[in-house]
Amino acid sequence: PGRPRTRPDAVIADRAYTNGVNRRMLAGRGIKTVIPQKSTETDARKRKGSTGGRPPAFDAVLYKGRNVIERSFNDTKQWRALATRYDKLAITYRAAVVLQACLRWTRLLGDTP
Known part of the structure; x- marks a missing residue:
């Protein structure tokens, strides 16, 4: 009963949606995120050094199709x-x-x- 539950393979978005809340929500639902990081986020992560963590995965080939x-x-x-x-x-x-x-x-x- 009800509508069929579908889930996208990936969410492709621009830099405005790169915050951790969006990434955690999509990861919790098992959806791949293809969102480039802002330069300020990468700089902040690098300043933290080894405690900054790894950068999130980014599929550049899939992101290039966004312009279509x-x-x-x-x-x-x-x-x-x-x-x-x-x-x-x-x-x-x-x-x-x-x-x-x-x-x-x-x-x-x-x-x-």
Whole structure:
């Protein structure tokens, strides 16, 4: 009963979410974190010396794929009606999202021979 429980393989975020609270919460749920550390955090860890601990694991290859999602959101924000949510009905808003996704998809297909 209830909704199916799903868990992401990893959470990819920018430096703003690098705090220990987020990392501990995700680790407690068994979710891999792909968040680069701020330079101030690495400097503080190095000042502590051997008591500073090891740096958290970071998968640079997986993090590089994050820009694809960011570009997708930025492209969607170019549609003023989607960015500001002008539509009153959810079905109309959903139709605009689907239309924008279809147009983006056909634009990508136009590049192929």
